[in-house]
Amino acid sequence: MDLHILDHRLRVTSISKNGLVHFTHALIKLIFLRNRTRCKFFSLTETPENYTVVLDEEGFKELRPSEHLQVESSVWLPLNVASNGNASSSSQAVGVTKIAKSVIAPLAQQHVSVFMLSTYQTDFILASVRRSESAPLALTSASLQVREKDLAVVVCTLEEEFNIFREVGGESVPVHGQDVSNGLHGNGREALQPTLHPVLIPHNQFCVMSLDPDTLPSVATTLIDVLFYSSGSREEVQASPGPDLDCISFFSFSLIDGYVSLVMDTDAQRRFPADLLFTSSSGELWRMVRIGGQPLGFDECGIVAQISQPLADSDISAYYISTFSFDHALVPEEDISSVTEMLQHQRTDAS
Secondary structure, three states, X not given: OEEEEOOOOEEEEEEEHHHHHHOHHHHHHHHHOHHHOOOOEEEEEEOOOEEEEEEEHHHHOOXXXXXXXXXXXXXXXXXEEEEOOEEOOHHHOOOHHHHHHHHHHHHHHOOOOEEEEXXXXXXXXXXXXXXXXXXXXXXXXXXXXXXXXXXXXXXXXXXXXXXXXXXXXXXXXXXXXXXXXXXXXXXXXXXXXXXXXXXXXXXXXXXXXXXXXXXXXXXXXXXXXXXXXOHHXXXXXXXXXXXXXXXXXXXXXXXXXXXXXXXXXHHHHXXXXXXXXXXXXXXXXXXXXXXXXXXXXXXXXXXXXXXXXXXXXXXXXXXXXXXXXXXXXXXXXXXXXXXXXXXXXXXXXXX
């Protein structure tokens, strides 16, 4: 299989619910006015706590500093696994967790944090690249040197499993460990045992869908309404939600290299014109597993692996979307009972 290190440098940010009004102009520009921005990687996910925005550094320039904006300090490298030269398609998601596990688990062992973003088209595994305290947000030589060091860890860790390519100016260039490592075969960090976090399983049914980006103007009113005006009418998760959560407010929109991906519950889906949205031929519905009782942070490694590995071992398909505060796995509705039982056993065995 091939592993591509994409030519994006991403930032992970959070916009508070009550501060969204300060960013609507920038977000509408990034979603609908593609010709007026150089942003090529944009993802916006609403959860009960906040809006998580993942975007490249061109898009990041559109977000003005504000007390309502939190910015995670790392730059993130997006990795994409391809089989037989084609990106793994989430419209046929069987085995996606196994593909992800072959990257996530080894990186966790090397204490490389990952942030997962599954879309309708494929799965992006974002590897954290730490910046020195003195390195500013702009691309300086200092931040570039830090990125190259962590890139060496990624390449050296995964080169036995994958043919690794790095996108440079639109071309895929082969990368080998000796090209970047200079003898580096690890990052010197101790791989700590991750905390086994509590999970919640809301009752919503979710759809993973797409649409032709040229039809975005046709759904603009609905999309703006769902993203910016619907949160008040949905049930919010309490500060310490119980295990029998009814429904959760969750909507994810991604526009990445010209491809649109939408993750929404069935209530939101009914508000869109059915003839413009498309999904897999089976029209499969998905249930959510929300990971974390308290905000997870970004320093802990192995959170994604502790969910994706048992799913892969059971050959259960999954989408996985990390956000600023919590993680979210989507599994086929028909598998939710077995997934619930599996996670309960996992936590019982660990106690």
